[in-house]
């Protein structure tokens with residue numbers, strides 16, 4: 001895709017919109033799919049790679065990769081960036097597909113609005129293409145699948161599962177049978193679209209990605225892990241729950257917590273976990 005298609009050089013209102021546009025473009029131009037690199041993305045940017053070059057929630061790094069040493073005077077951010085570039089280069093050397101696109105938030109000087117646009121590479125393109133031999137065939141999934149199903153349901157609210165398959169793959173559509181998801185996925189999403197419901201990630205899925213309380217900062221929390229997990233359960237079941245409400249549940253469930261954590265500490269912990277759950281939900285939404 002060196003001759004960059006216009007849709008990707010535009011501006012997007014949200015990261016999710018940019019994600020969708022990129023997914024569509026790569027599906028139709030290259031017959032391939034994309035995957036959101038959750039660990040390399042932040043609140044102000046989003047990194048997309050080839051699904052064949054992602055393990056878990058981030059890029060695959062070859063086993064023998066040695067991170068470069070940190071240079072004198074280099075701050076953490078600069079070092080992380082250089083380390084990531086080295087890892088990407090090593091992955092490429094190891095034969096992994098180099099596909100990559102980065103979308104970034106920016107503030108429009110004129111209107112003050114926040115928007116998103118893809119980084120432009122030195123050659124003017126916004127995407128490092130999939131390699132020739134890459135076999136990451138595209139399957140219509142996630143938000144891309146949903147956007148197509150929404151259009152079909154809008155046109156015909158009673159459309160059946162087989163009807164959708166026929167409508168989506170009939171000429172002049174460029175969607176082919178092998179790009180379709182499994183029937184169970186298709187019917188599940190179709191049902192969600194018909195009921196106008198969000199496709200919510202399962203709690204188990206969220207828990208897999210939750211690093212738990214302060215564990216990720218590398219210091220051990222005195223706050224009992226069991227209680228943190230209980231609060232996590234509360235927050236995934238009801239993300240709008242106020243820390244005060246969580247406190248009363250915790251007090252009921254763990255009557256002997258007195259002396260281990262006071263009300264203030266429990267509320268603070270509930271507030272923290274609530275934020276973590278919100279982030280996980282956002283990540284999950286961005287990925288779908």
Ligand SMILES: [Zn+2]
Pocket residue numbers: 032050051052097098099130131134135136
């Ligand atoms: Zn690829």
